[in-house]
Amino acid sequence: MKKIDLLVIRSFIGPFILTTCVVVFIFLMRFLMLYFNDFVGKDLGYDVFGKLFIYFSLITVPISLPLSVLLASLMCFGNLGEYSELTAIKAAGIPISRVLLPAVIFAFGVSMFSLWFNNTINPWANLKGYSLLYDVKTTKVTLNVKEGIFYREIPGYKIKVVKKFPDGRTLKGVTIYNHNTNDGNVNVTLADSGKMYTMYDNNYLVFELFNGTNYVEYKNNTGGNYNETQFVKNSFKQNKMVFSLESFGMKRTDESQFKYHEYMKNISQLNKQADSIRREIIVSQKNQADNIGQFYNFHLKKQIVVVDTIKRDTVQVKKILAGKWIDSKFANLEKDKRSLETFEVAITQAKNLRDQLQTNTDIFLSKRRDVFKAEVEKWHKFTMAFACFVMFLIGSSLGSIIKKGGFGMPVLLSITFFILMYILMQLGDKYAKEGIWPVIIGVWMPDFVLLLFGVYFLYKATNDARLFESDIYDVYFDKIKIYWKKKFAKRMTVSNAS
Secondary structure (H helix, E strand, O other), X not given: OOHHHHHHHHHHHHHHHHHHHXXXXXXXXXXXXXXXXXXXXXXXXXXXXXXXXXXXXXXXXXXXXXXXXXXXXXXXXXXXXXXXXXXXXXXXXXXXXXXXXHHHHHHHHHHHHHHHHHHOHHHHHHHHHHHHHHHHHHOOOOOOOOEOOOXXXXXXXXXXXXXXXXXXXXXXXXXXXXXXXXXOOOEEEEEEEEEEXXXXXXXXXXXXXXXXXXXXXXXXXXXXXXXXXXXXXXXXXXXXXXXXXXXXXXXXXXXXXXXXXXXXXXXXXXXXXXXXXXXXXXXXXXXXXXXXXXXXXXXXXXXXXXXXXXXXXXXXXXXXXXXXXXXXXXXXXXXXXXXXXXXXHHHHHHHHHXXXXXXXXXXXXXXXXXXXXXXXXXXXXXXXXXXXXXXXXXXXXXXHHHOOOOOOHHHHHHHHHXXXXXXXXXXXXXXXXXXXXXXXXXXXHHHHHHHHHHHHHHHHHXXXXXXOOHHHHHHHHHHHHHHHHHHXXXXXXXXXXX
């Protein structure tokens, strides 16, 4: 490896690692803010949060790599240009394409890593991350009994306390409704004071009540007009009520329930999914075509063939083709009640056939959208990898043109092109999944548009263009001003002469 290659690689790897970590952290914070309300008050533990952060850090890698490559290439070649190292290299007769060569190879390696990561690690991380997130979202909030408010999170019970002392254990004025029998407020416990605490590793909640009364009303369900009830009143000085907190713990769902989604599959699995759905559509359409025949009592083509081959009655065939037999049937409806009943049956069958075809059409369209979704997700594994190379092409070219490093101009340009890529990707995915555009066009459109920018900027960088220097544009504005001044002066001369 030559010194120039070592210089470029060292200048590129440092910003690339730094920007990758920063971008992944930013996307991770976005995830945390998006689901912040689902994490609060559930006592999940550090191990659960650690797994969530690891899984979703891996999930953000495919979208983070193109942005980090763009930002790193802008910083790398911007710094080389800002400190005149790029100018010295060009002065030595080395073209810009030779300077970009080691970074191009590195960017190509990043693209290959991105493709492997998208096909192997990312589906696994999606499965683990989103299944764990679902379990977190369905976990109940930890026990928090507040003053003057009925607490309803314990299944079958409603609990209310008048006052809760600062120690979090001592209570004043406790009311407990037992609704396990679903008979209304027939089992009520009132206590003057009490204590609340947990035991057996927070698996059970204990209410130790003092100076209270339990009221129970037993209803007679034997039927009849006379409704006899029995009322029981039990007073106590001390009583303990134990509640299970099993419903508050986080329960892990079987991960196989989430494997149906396209995000959880690799390329081969997505191909199998798309092929199986296509075969289902073909079989369903064939069955639908075979079942349509049961709605018809008269097969026009079959009767024409029979008449033409057996009876050789061409006049009758022409009448059938001309539809005169239908006109005659309609003309005799009022006279022939049997024909009227026949046409009513035909209309009913036609409506049933229409409804069935509409339902099957909706099912076919839904299956086609599933095929499009699988195809879009499959191609995204390639497009996101290729986006790394395209972003490098844009970043390296712009960096050598603007000749400014740091986090100022590179960050601004990176965000601009990343937003453009994101908007185009969302637009293309939407149209591709709905079948408006072919899937290939929808998923590859962002990379193609950005590739045009990259080729244009590379051409300008090769020719030492000064795209971002104001004096270049001042010359164009001066030419435009001179042109309009001459045109205006010419009009004034013509108007004065007339």
